[in-house]
Amino acid sequence: MIRIGLTGSIGMGKTTTGKMFVDRGCPLHDxxxxxxxxxxxxxxPLIEAEFPGTTGPLGVDRARLSDRVLGNPDALKRLEAIIHPLVRQQEKAFFDKARADGAECAIVDIPLLFETNAQQRVDIVVVVSAAEDIQRQRVLQRPGMTEEKFLAIKAKQMPDAEKRSRADYVIDTGKGLEAAEQQVEAVLADIKRRFAQPS
Structure with missing residues (x-):
């Protein structure tokens, strides 16, 4: 089974592209x-123990937790030390199930794939990309989004050009849905050809 890592900066169309892979028989883990x-x-309970007062009856209060870790590299490291192993556990269970179900390929959608070195856990990396003006336009249409928020999120993500240079495949979503669908089909066909078992 081919393990595919799907990533891309905010507003690049990753969710839509992920659905296109699912439509073509690749289960997806978000x-x-x-x-x-x-x-x-x-x-x-783990986050409450490490960051007292950041949880409530509905679970983690993301705004309170964000106040504690934003701009504090040490606190962020402590949070990641709690979350990353749990995410990896579920990712492994997902791959195991997809393999047991006989899937040819399985996708993990990881926004910070390169930033967290998750490329080491997949066979292929697909980066979703679009021109910067298209990205900005898409993101600023989101409810509650401001230029300032957009720039802050972008600053935390690896630059798009670097992601593209490190990808096995790049899907450009700036040319419309049909073009993206065609690219997904071409990428899947090429991946399956590359990983075909010699007869």
């Missing part, structure tokens, strides 16, 4: 969704 789930369940 690291962000897993973190959201952990913040409501398994990680709550």
């Amino acid at each position: 690291a962000d969704a897993v973190v959201h789930d952990l913040y409501r369940n398994k990680a709550v």
Whole structure:
């Protein structure tokens, strides 16, 4: 089974592209969704112990936790030491299940794939990209988003050009859905060809 890592900066169309892979038979594991789930369940007591007062009846209070860790590299490291092993556990279970189900490929959608060295846990990296003006336009259309927030998020992410240079494949989502679909099909066909078992 081919393990594919899908990544891309904010507003590049990663979620939409991920669905295109799912439509073509690749199950997908969403690291962000897993973190959201952990913040409501398994990680709550661990985060409360490390950062008292940051959780409540609904789980982790993201705003309070954010106040504690933003701009504090040591606190961020402590938070990552709690979250990353739990995310990796679930990722491994996902790959094991996909393999047991007979999937040819399985995708992990990891926004900070290169930043967290997750490329070491996959066979192929696909980066979703678009021109900067398209990215800005998409992000600023999101509810509650401001130019300042956008720039702060972008500053935490590896520059798009560097991601592209480190990718096995780049899917440009700036040319419309149909073009992106065609690129996904071409990428999948090429990956399957590269990983085909010699007869």
